[in-house]
Amino acid sequence: MRLELQSITKRFGSFTANEDIDLVVEPGQIHCLLGENGAGKSTLMNVLYGLYRPTEGRILVDGSEVSFKGPGDAMAAGIGMVHQHFMLVPVFTVAENVALGAESTRGGALDLETTRRRIREISHRYGFHVDPDAVVEDLPVGVQQRVEIIKALVREAEVLILDEPTAVLTPKETDELLRIMRELRESGKSILFISHKLREVKEVSDVITVIRRGRVVGQTSPEASTSELAALMVGRDVSLTVAKDEAEPGECALDVSGLTVVGDNGVKLLDDVSFQVARGEILAVAGVQGNGQTELAEAILGLRERATGSVRLAGKELLGRSVRQVLDAGVGFVPEDRSTDGLVGPFTVSENLVLDLYGDDRFSRGPSLRRGEIAANARRAVEQFDVRTPSIDAPVQTLSGGNQQKVVIARELSRPLELLVASQPTRGVDVGSIEFIHEQIVAERDKGVPVLIVSTELDEVYALADRIAVFFHGRIMGVVGPGTPRDVLGQMMAGATAEEVLGGAQRHGHPHGTGHGATDPQDPNPQDPNPQDTKEQA
Amino acid sequence: MSSKHPTPRHDQAPWASGSTAAGVAPPPFENELSTAAANEVVGVRSWRTPVVLALLSLVALALFGFNAPDNRVGFRVSEAGDLFRVPDLAVHGVVWGWLTVAVLVAVTALALLRARAGAHLPRWAVLLFGFFFVSGFLVWVVGSSRTPDVSLSGLLAGSVALAIPLIFGSLGGLLCERSGVVNIAIEGQLLFGAFSAAVAGSLSGSAWVGLLAAVVGAALVSLVLAVFSITYKVNQVIVGVVLNVLVSGLTGFLFATVLEPNASVFNAPPRLPRFAVPVLSEIPVLGPILFDQSVIGYLMYAVVALVWFALYRTRWGLRTRAVGEHPKAADTLGVKVNALRFRNVLLGGVVAGLGGAFYTLVSVSAFTRDMTSGAGYIALAALIFGRWNPIGALLASLLFGFASNLQSILSFLGTPVPSQFLAMLPYVVTILAVAGLVGSSRGPAASGQPYTKE
Amino acid sequence: MSATDAAPAAPGRQAAPPPTATTPGAARRTWTGSALQSVLAIVAALVLGGLLIALTDDRVVETAGYFFARPGDMVSAMWAAASSAYEAMFYGAVYNPNGNTLGQRVYPLTETLTVATPLILAGLGVAVAFQAGLFNIGAQGQLLIGAALAAYVGFAWELPVGVHLLAVIVAGALGGALWGAVVGLLKARTGAHEVILTIMLNYIALNLVAYLLTRPAFLRPGSSNPVSPQLAETAMFPKLLGEQFRLHWGFALAVLATVFVAWLLQRSTVGFELRAVGANPRAARTAGISVTRGFVVVMVLAGALAGLAGVAQVAGTERALTAGVAASFGFDAITVALLGRSKPWGTFFAGLLYGAFRAGGVTMQSMTGTNIDIVLVVQSLIVLFIALPPLLRTGRDRARSRRGRGSAATEGVRA
Secondary structure, eight states: OOEEEEEEEEEETTEEEEEEEEEEEOTTOEEEEEOOTTSSHHHHHHHHTTSSOOSEEEEEETTEEEOOSSHHHHHHTTEEEEOSSOOOOTTSBHHHHHHTTSOOEETTEEOHHHHHHHHHHHHHHHTOOOOTTSBGGGSOHHHHHHHHHHHHHHTTOSEEEEESTTTTSOHHHHHHHHHHHHHHHHTTOEEEEEESOHHHHHHHOSEEEEEETTEEEEEEOTTSOHHHHHHHHHSSOOOOOOOOOOOOOOSEEEEEEEEEEEOTTSBEEEEEEEEEEETTOEEEEEOSTTSSHHHHHHHHHTOOSSEEEEEEETTEEOTTSOHHHHHHTTEEEEOSOIIIIIOOTTSBHHHHTTTTTTTSTTTEETTEEOHHHHHHHHHHHHHHTTOOOSOTTSBGGGSOHHHHHHHHHHHHTSSOOSEEEEESTTTTOOHHHHHHHHHHHHHHHHTTOOEEEEOSOHHHHHHHOSEEEEEETTEEEEEEOTTOOHHHHHHHHTTOOHHHHHOTTOOTTOTTOOOOOTTOTTOOOTTOSOHHHHHHHO | OOSSOOOOGGGSOTTTTGGGSSSOOSOSSTTOOGGGSOOOBOOOOOOHHHHHHHHHHHHHIIIIITTOOSSEEEEEOOOTTOSSOOOOEEEEHHHHHHHHHHHHHHHHHHHHHHHHTTOOOOHHHHHHHHHHHHHHHHHHHHHTSSSOEEEHHHHHHHHHHHHHHHHHHHHHHHHHHHTTOOOOTHHHHHHHHHHHHHHHHHHHSOHHHHHHHHHHHHHHHHHHHHIIIIISOOOHHHHHHHHHHHHHHHHHHHIIIIITTTHHHHSOOOOOOEEEOTTGGGSTTHHHHHHEEEHHHHHHHHHHHHHHHHHHHSHHHHHHHHHHHOHHHHHHTTOOHHHHHHHHHHHHHHHHHHHHHIIIIIIOSSOOTTTTTTHHHHHHHHHHHTTTOHHHHHHHHHHHHHHHHHHHHHHHHTOSSOHHHHHHHHHHHHHHIIIIITOSOOOOTTTTOOOOOO | OOOTTTSOSOOOOSSOOOOOOOOHHHHHHHHHHHHHHHHHHHHHHHHHHHHHHHHTOHHHHHHHHTTTTOHHHHHHHHHHHHHHHHHHHHHHHTOOTTOSSHHHHHHHHHHHHHHHHHHHHHHHHHHHHHHTTOOOOTHHHHHHHHHHHHHHHHHHOOOOTTHHHHHHHHHHHHHHHHHHHHHHHHHHHHOOOHHHHHHHHHHHHHHHHHHHTTSGGGSOTTOOSSBOOOOOGGGSOOBSSOTTSOOBTHHHHHHHHHHHHHHHHHHBHHHHHHHHHHHOHHHHHHTTOOHHHHHHHHHHHHHHHHHHHHHHIIIIIIOSOBTTTTTTHHHHHHHHHHHTTTOHHHHHHHHHHHHHHHHHHHHHHHHHOOOTTHHHHHHHHHHHHHHOGGGTOOHHHHGGGGSOSTTHHHHHHHO
C-alpha cells in the first residue's frame, strides 16, 4: 500500500504543530521520521491515524484521497499504529485487547476463539511468542509491544506506524524489534518508524525524513552520517558537552549499602544496591527506564515504603526518615517528572519556588507565611536562573517546560545542599535550557556537593558523569568510568555485568555494585579499554 | 469511583510476575546471564485484613459469646401453605454463639498467619467468616428478643423485597461506573423514577405506563448527568450530588403543589400485578423469593443475569469495560468512548428507573416526599461492596435489604438492640468494606475521569 | 574531562512528557468570568424556578384552558404567579415595606443573616476540604454530631456566663472535628474514598443522634418526644440586635470563621500545605508535606467548622437538640461552597444568598402558598448553571479539565 501525505498542516489555536508536510511511504518500505521530541512527529502520526484532523492538506492511500474521522477509518484504510505509550487495557487478556474494537461475535455473544486463533497464527508467523490468554499487565514490556503489533496486524494493517517504539526497550529487545520490522517489510508491509535515535534509524530505515519544528527539513538515506542527521534534526551544530573541569572528589558523602525496595505487588524494585558518592563528584545512574532508578531516587528522599538497607549522608542514616527530615538534612531533589512531582501547577511561580521551603524561618514566622520574603525570593530566583515568566504571580503551569524545570532547579539550589539528587534533569527541556541546567549542576558539584544524576539519556550521562552506575532489574551491573564506550553501557543496560562485558579482571563492576569511589583507591582498573577512564579513576 | 488511585504504570515493574505469563520472549541475552533474570518477588505484608477481622471477632466475643442468649433459638422454615414440610432449624444460643466465636477467631488467626507470610486470605475463609458472623449475629439478636423464634422465609422474602430497588439502583450505577462515569445520582434516579411512575400511572390508569414513565424519568436524570459530566466534563461527583438535590426539590415541590391537592388524579397509581408460579411458589423459603414476585421482582432476576452476561460475554461489555479502564486505548481502536459512556449512563438510568417504579407501583401505591430516603446511597454502597460486579452488587444489596428487614422484624419481636444500630449496619459495613475488609477493592481505573482527546 | 569522544552528537531527548497544555488565558478567564457567570447562573435559575411556579399555579392552569381564545390571560397569570412568589420571597428575605416600625421592615434581613449563619459555617467546612482536594459530603453528619455535643454541654452542664457558651462552642467544634477526623484518618490510612465515607457517616450520625434522643440523658424530662432539654440561658448566643430579632452572635462567629479560613488558606503555612495537597498531592509529598496528615488536618478543620454550624443551630436558633436540628444545612452547604467556588468570602456571600432564599422561602410559602421546595430547585439549578460551560466558557477552557485527577474536586469547583 502506498501512503502519501500532501502538505499536511495541523494547528492548535495559534500554535502550529505541523506545517506543510509532504511524505510518501512506498509499499514494503521502512520510512523513518526523525526528529527531536516536540518536533511534531507524534502530532503528524495522530493526524495520520485519525486521532486529529489536519487543518490543511490531504492524505492519499494508493492514490485516492481519504478522510479519517477517527482511528476506525484509519484502520479500515489499512493503517495500524503502535503507540509510544501502549494502548492496552492492563486488566484484559491479550485476546481481549486484540479483539477490542474488532470483535467477532456468534449469536450476540463474544467469540474470542477466533481472535485467539488469529493471535496464534500471527505469533507463529513472525516469531512473537505471545500467549493469547495471558493478562497484559503481567507481561514484559517487549511482549506488550508485540501485542500492540498483533493488534494492528489482526486488523490487516498494510502500513504500520511505530511511534518511538524503542524508548522503553532494552538494547536487546530493540534488536528483536528491528528484526521483526525487517520481517514485516519482507512480507510486504510498509512501516513508518518514528524515532530520535540515530543508531536505530540508520540501521533499519530505507528512507529518512527529518522534521524540525513541525516542518520537513530534509530527506535522506540511511547512508547519511550521524552528524549530518543530527545537524538536520536540531538545526545547528550541537555539542552536548558541558565545559567542566575534572572532578575533585572529596571524602565519601553518600553511602548507600544493601538498599532494597519492594513494590506494592511484592516485586523487588531495588535489590541490594550499594554505591558511594563523594563530595564534589557526579555519579550518573544509567539504565533503560523502569529498572529501579526512579525507586532509588524516591527511596533516598524517603518517598518509598518497604525500603531496607542503609542510606547514609555524611554518616547520618536517611532511611526511615520522613521526606521533610531528609530535605532538612540538606538533600536537594529534582524529580523526574516535574509536572506531577516537582511543581503544583495552579500555584504561582513564587509559591512553587518555596514549595519545600515555606516552613523555613526565612519564609514563615510562626504559623504565618512571610509573603514579602517569598516574593523577594522569587524575584531573585527568576533573575538568577533566567526564568521566563510574565510575573512571579503567574501560575507555574502557564510556563514552558524549560522554564518550569528552571523553577524546580532554582528552588532546589536556593539553599546550601549536602546532596543533590536529580532525576532526568533536562527531560522535555529546550536545548538552550539544557546547557544552562547542566552548568548549574556542574557548578553545584564544584562547590563540593555530591551529586547523583538519574538519566535514561546516555548523552546526558556522558555529558555530566564523573562515574556511571548502570542499573538493570533493580541491580547495579557495575560502576564504570565516564569514558566507557556506548556499546559496553548498552550491554550492561541489558543485564551484563561490567565484569562480563569487560573481562574478569574488572574490579569495580561487581554484580552488586559494591561501588568503589574516589575513596576506593585500590582499584587501578588496568583493563579498562578507555585510558582516560583509568586516569580518572586513579 | 475507585477507592484507590491507580498506581501510575512506571511505579510497577512492567516485568512483574512475568514468569507466570506463558510465551515470554526469548531470553534477553544469548549467553544466559543469571543476573538477567526478572526481579525477585517477595511478599508484601498488609495487616489490614487481620486487624478488621480481629475487631469483628472481638465484637462477636462480647455479644455472641459472653452475651449469648441462654435459650433455644428457632428459625421456622416451612409455612402453613407450603408444598412440603421441612423441619425447623433450631440452635441453642450459647452453643452457636461460642461456635461462632471459635470459627471467627480461627479465621482471624489464619489471616494473621497469611499476612505475616505476605499472602492474601483465601476467598473461602472470607466467606466462612461472613457466614458465621451473620448467622452468629442472627442467633444472638433473635435469641435475645422476647420471642426467640422467627420465620426464615418471612425474613428472607422481606429482605428480597427491600433489596429490589437497591439491586436496580446498584446495577444502574454499575453500568455507569464500569464505563467510567461515577454515578452519585442513583438516589435522584430512583426518586424521579418513583415520581414519574406515580404520576404517569395515575393519569393513564395503567401500571405498565407507569413503569415506562419511571424508566423514562430516571433516564432523564441520567441524561442531565451525561450531558454535564461527559459532554461538558463537569466533575461527576458534583453533578451527581446536585442532581439529587434538584430531584428532591423538584419532586417535593410538585408533590406539594400538584400531587397532594389532587391525589386521586395524580397520585393514585394502580399496582403492578403479582404472579405466583403455581406449585413452585410453595417450595419452602425459596418459593416466595423466586416464584412469588411482582413483575419488577422477576425483572430484577432477569436484569441481573442480563447485565452479567452482557458485561462479560458480549462485544458491548468488552467495550464498556475497556472504556472504564483505559478509554484512550479503546479510542485508538475505534471505540467511540464518549458516545458509549453516554449510552451506558442513559441505560443505567433505565435500570435505576425500574427500581424507582418499585416504590410507587409495588411497594406503596402513592408517591410521598423523599420516599426513597437514601436508598440510592445504599445502592451506591452495595455497588462498591459488591466490587463493581453484578453478582456482587446483587449479594450486597440482599445483605443490606436483610439488615433493614431484620430491623423491622426485630422491633416486632422485641429486641434489646436499638433499631437505630440496625439501621446503621449497612453504612458501617460499607465503611469497613472501603476501608479494607474487602482488600483490594479496585474500581474501574478510569472511573471519574472525563475523557478528552488530546 | 570531556565526553565528546564517547558521545556522538545526538541531542535528542527521550520520552518527553506531553507539554503542559494550559493556555495562559484560562486561569485568568475563570476569574474574570466567574462573577458574571455566577450572576447569569442565578438569573437563569430564578427564571426557571419562576416558570415552574407559574406552570403549577391554579390560575395559570385555568387560563391555559382557554389559551387559544385569550393567550394574554395566561401570560399575565404566569407573570402574576411568579412575580408575586418572588416578591414575597424578597419581602421575607430582605425588606418588608409593609412593616410598621423600622424593626419590622428590616426584620427579614436579620432572618436571612440568621439562616445564613449555619450555611456559611458548614459551607466553609466543605470549602476548605475542597481546597485540599477532598469532597466533603459529610457536613451534615459533622453538623449533627457537633450539635449533639454542644447541646449536651449546653443543657447538662452548669457553668458561669461566658464560660458556658465558650464550652458549648468548643464542644460543638470538637464533635464535628471528631466526625471529620474519622474520614481523614480512614482516608489517610486506608485510601478509602472520602465521598463514600462521608455519605455513610452522615447516615450513621443521623441514627446515632436519633438513638441518643431515646436515652434518658438526652431526653427532656417528662417528654417522650425525641427532644432534648432546653439549653441553659448561659449556653445561648446572646441576641445581636435585641430580643425582637432572632439574629444572634453566632453570625459574628461565622464572620470570624470566614476571616480565619481566608487567613489560613492564603497566609498560613498550614493553608499552603493544604492547598498544595489539594492541587497536586504527589508534588506536595515530594516537597516534604505529609499528604496523609494534610487529609486528617483538613477534615478535622472541616468537621469543626460544620460542628460550629451545629452550635449556631442549638445555641442560636433552636435551643434544643432534635433529630431535625440540622435541617438540610449540611447538604445545602455543598451547594453553598460550590457557588462560592470554595473561596472563603465566596462561600460567605453564597451562604448569604442561600440564607435569603431559605428565609424568603418561608415567607413565600405562607404568603402565596408556593411550596418552599422551590428553593432547593433554584439552588441546585444555580450550581448546575455555574458548571455549564456554554453559558460563558469556550472550548479552550475545557482543556483544563484534563489536568490532574488529584485535584478533581477543586477542578469541579472551578468548573
